[in-house]
Amino acid sequence: MTVFIIRRLLQSAVVVLVMSLLVFTGVNIVGDPVDMLINPEAEPAEIEQIKKNLGLDRPLHEQYGYFLANAAQGDLGKSFKFGEPALKLILQRMPATLELAVAALLLAIVFGIPLGVYAGLRPESPVSKTIMAGSILGFSLPTFWVGIMMIMIVAVMLGWLPSTGRGDTVPLFGIELSFLTLDGLRHLILPAINLALFKLSLVIRLSRAGTREAIHQDYVKFARAKGLKEGRVVLVHVLKNILIPVVTVLGLEFGGLIAFSVVTETVFAWPGMGKLIIDSIRELDRPVVVAYLMIVVLMFVVINLVVDIIYSLLDPRVRLQDVKS
């Protein structure tokens, strides 16, 4: 087990390094770092000074070293637009994004697993066919388009729910959260559904495929032969066995939710990290862009690592296979 974790840790470290190298060289070689890192309205003398401060007069590998050293200390540069440390800006916006992502994940699980299991148990029933057709739509419809339609129908035409912003927030342990106030909850519903749709389809498909596979297995036949009630067979024998792939995929997809929140946040003007990065890319606020990318990559690597470890705990074959190789 320790060998397994060490291997995975090393691999994760390599990925973070490679990504930092990619983002760093991307910013420094593809474009002129002076244009990208220094406010274009600065005076020439000032530019020279900043260049020196940033170490831009040094060879590239040394610059990369500085970048890494600063990044390790949490210094990822200052935003041009807000004049504040980029890291601080992103961390301020992070709770909003996480709240949205968690709400979407919950929606996907709460609705996805029952629907998928039902469709797997009765593959020929019209209800199941409707569920599956819906999941194909959920897969194919672009998130941003569904979001626009939701705004148009629910918010503009029917006027039931607000379409922009987070609404009232209350602090909980120093973090502002929307879902604890009625107004915040009303603001959360549409974006959360929008973000959840893709994952919901995924969960439905996974649970359906898992269920269809499981009901033909010997242990389910045996459970039925023992005379167990159908409810128990489904809830214990089938559900337990389909949970492993569902949990793994959902764990991995949580990162996907954070990445896709870029789209939902832009459509619904949700003040999270995703909206921040799009605004920053548009306004060429490079330090924020670099900082966002580094943080999201780090989050991803951590999520993958945790999922790998949990998975190997659930399924010993995985870690044994890895140690042997």
Added chain:
Amino acid sequence: MTTTVNERPVAAAPIGAKVETPFRRFVSDFIESKLATGAFLVFLVIAFIALFAPWLAPSDPYDLAIVTVLDSHMPPLSESFDGRIFWLGTDGAGRDLLSAIMYGLRTSLGVGVMSGLIAMAIGSVVGLSAAYFGGRVDTLIMRIVDIQLSFPAILVALVLLAILGKGVDKILIALVTVQWAYYARTIRASALVERNKEYVEAATCLALGHRRILFRHMLPNCLPPLIVVVTVQTAHAISLEATLSFLGIGLPITEPSLGLLIANGFEYMLSLKYWISVYPGVALLITIVAINLVGDQLRDVLNPRLQR
């Protein structure tokens, strides 16, 4: 010497009856699903519109001589001051929306299909090589593929576009980078099976070159799963491009794809001028759903496990 020639050559089939070839069987399996056949026809129509947009469109939406602000924000079926009818209305700058959608389809479909083909070419070469050479090459390539696939497509595209900026070439690079790994993984899986078959062994015994064995012998046998991935990935690419353009980091304003049209209409949505955003969205939707339905049926038909 007179030999009695066999009057009925063995190979000739009775006239009129069709010989069952793999392709014919594939076609007859495919058209079993009416939905998929319909989707395929819809896709053909869309592809036709995209190809011939400049000749089919009622007017050139980007011809400044025709477009006038006087016609802006006209609802569907309204008439312009010079008597033209705007079937789907006009956008904020007075462009005919139907024509703009046709031109937009051209851009969206073009970028999607092109990126799919380039990614397939790269992915096939890499995936085949990984399976054929095995060992270190395989481990290295598949590690890269795994790591890349652990990041969602939109994030990878975001990183690249944040670095590269806007433009058709840049979005192509981003879409290809996002997609190649899927192709590589798919083709490697089927190539691993093919590699151990006798015909490859025979070709190796004939001392044929690596390249010939890879592309003339193994590649054709790995194609069926690849075809499924092509359809699904093309739909993804079109959707991703639309998303990126909607976010304003994809195609520039000079190459208006459907995503950009939708983004332009978004600001008028709140004042109930729904058509500017909705109709390009419907066009995008029909395209993506049609391709996905075709892909779904292809998966069923080409899946050896479900072979009837």
